[in-house]
Amino acid sequence: MHAFATLLDRLIYTRSRNAKLKLIADYLRVTPDPDRGWAMAALTGALDLPAVKPAIIRAMVDARVDPVLFRMSRDYVGDTAETVSLIWPDPPALPSGDVDLSLSATIARLATLSRSDAPAVIADLLDRLTPEERFALLKMASGALRIGVSARLAKTALAQAFDLDVDAVEEVWHGLQPPYAPLFDWAEGRGDQPRSTELPVFRPFMLAHPLEDGSIDLADFAAEWKWDGIRIQLVGVGGETRLYSRGGDDITAAFPDVAAAFTGQGVLDGELLVKGEAQGGEAASFNALQQRLGRKQVSAKMLADYPAFVRLYDILFDGTEDLRELAWRDRRTRLEAFVPRLDPVRFDLSHLIEAADFEALGQIRDGARDAAIEGVMLKRRDSPYVGGRRVGLWYKWKRDPLTADCVMMYAQRGSGKRSSFYSDYTFGCWTAPPEQGGELLPVGKAYSGFTDAELKDLDRFVRTSTVNRFGPVREVEKTLVLEVAFDSIHESKRHKSGIAMRFPRISRIRTDKPAEEADLIATLKGMIAI
Structure with a gap:
């Protein structure tokens, strides 16, 4: 577990794609089977541990840590796994009995759990692990790595590690099951290339x-x-x-x-x-x-x-x-x-x-x-x-995107590299002109389209303009206009505004425009099926 935890930690703080490829490739070359196969399953989203659910993890930590303290810490850190790994108290004495803490043994133990047994087993593992290893365990077990590594990048790293063609790896991938022993036998020259001609497997697009x-x-x-x-x-x-x-x-x-x-x-x-x-x-x-x-x-x-x-x-x-x-x-x-x-x-x-x-x-x-x-x-x-x-x-x-001027209403911290910033913004438009008693209703949410410098400005605005808090969400003063670009807009019964945007992103921060001049919901409805 230690080697996998170190890999995740380094990947999180590595921006360069080539550097990430090298980190994964180096890990795969030196890590024995079946640990490296299970690591690939975790990195590519192929690992399924049905007994481990976020609700179980939250209930488990509430039993060990003051719930108010945990929620305040989670709000600050922005990531549940990271918060639990840091706030989890060390036991007065290490649990008795030897436990195999290798990645493969840990996964084998978690895979056979019932939901009723999961809290005790996970707590026992957390008591035996370092904070770095706890983070890796919780990220892996919950199936939400979010470390800036796509499945394609992980497969590319495997191909580079053993001088294979990445498309050949992709083509046989879906015909194999974790921990992918035939794949590594082929990669290291101990076996032939797995064949998929008789299986309904995926081919790269x-x-x-x-x-x-x-x-x-x-x-x-x-x-x-x-x-x-x-x-x-x-x-x-x-x-x-x-x-x-x-x-x-x-x-x-x-x-x-x-x-x-x-x-x-x-x-x-x-x-x-x-x-x-x-x-x-x-x-x-x-x-x-x-x-x-x-x-x-x-x-x-x-x-x-x-x-x-x-x-x-x-x-x-x-x-x-x-x-x-x-x-x-x-x-x-x-x-x-x-x-x-x-x-x-x-x-x-x-x-x-x-x-x-x-x-x-x-x-x-x-x-x-x-x-x-x-x-x-x-x-x-x-x-x-x-x-x-x-x-x-x-x-x-x-086709050229549609745009609308909207007002920021709420903000939430991001995940991973953005966990220290308020980077997810909910924005709204007016039901009628404000001077006629119109109110703002949310019409979408975006977390992309802005530069790093603009992110810092937006984060500063959220922190200095907060008027209410709802757990990790902050309500802000309705004064900042965002020009939002989106591919299309559709009717939606799930949203109070009656509309939903397709691929919304922030295209401009309109500090020059007063919130009262933002667009009406009726204007957005007029764009439906344009």
Whole structure:
């Protein structure tokens, strides 16, 4: 546990991506099996310890520490695991009996716990560990590392550590289970590369670069709409179908209607969307899709109210034939031949945009304010399907964001590197002009879009303008206007304002504008489906 705790501690305080890669790679090279496999499971979010829940940890610490002191400390520190690791009292004497505190032994012990036994076992472990090790244990056990390491970065570090191709690692990853012994046997030359041809496993997505200033020759690039759903990979092998998100998460359970409708064999790339009645059966806004995301079970009513379908972009495998080395134009021909064999209720083809030239394409893009369109994709006609972002092959040309002037209402501390700053801001707009008795209602929350210097200014404003506190949340004077950029806005029954923003971020701090001149909710509602 000590080596893993040291790794987490160093990763948290390391900004450089290359330095993080080296830290993980060095750890994997010197750490024995199965500890390093379980560390990879923790870093990639593949570790599941169902008996360890945040509520259990909070109840456990309340039994050892004054609850008021703990909550005040948690408010200051900004992270539960870090607070518990620091505030946990050392026992008068070390617990009796020898306990194996290696990472693998600790995980094995936690994995077999019932919820009733969890508090006593975790407390016993915390009594035996240093603060640094306690932090690692709680972060790992709760499944919320938040240390600035993505699953892709951890797999890249593994590939670099053993001179493997990261896409080859990604391709076999989902066919293996922690602690990944066959993977490390292959990495160190003791075994062959694991094979996944008979399993419905994930393949790395081909990604696009943002299109910067400059034009594209449409003789070399094809254009199609960038739909506002979630990118998925549909994998059918041996009568089994799975749906994977862009991050490689298996989301089949949330969309059983789509999985059941796919009876073919192959691997396809597309956009998962929900049909909307108001759109005549066409794609509804992302807000409709969001009702089904993250669910482990979906009710019959949910299936009926939010019917899902996939708009297909590309084909990676046709049956068992790997098409990824083919040029896009050839894969498109194969996709057009494949789609008619599928259920038309659940699957359709993403159509190409016909434009005379790049300028004409720009006019078409600017005129598209369909609720389900984010912008335009540009794909080089001779490009193979390669994992990751490759310069010059695919571009995304998102439509210009919408903006609104909003008033900061509440602030909360961030996590990780931002745990000392109030960096998460809830903002609102007026129900009517203030001089007519209008009030502010929250319309969104953002924690990005500002520079480090602006973060310090915003944090200072929160600390000097607090008028009320609600646990970790501070209510502030309603005087600071934030210009908020967002991709789209939708009706929402879950919010008192009746609206929800898509990807809100702070684009400007409007110290020049009085709060009374911020936008009305009616103005934002007028932007729906623009």
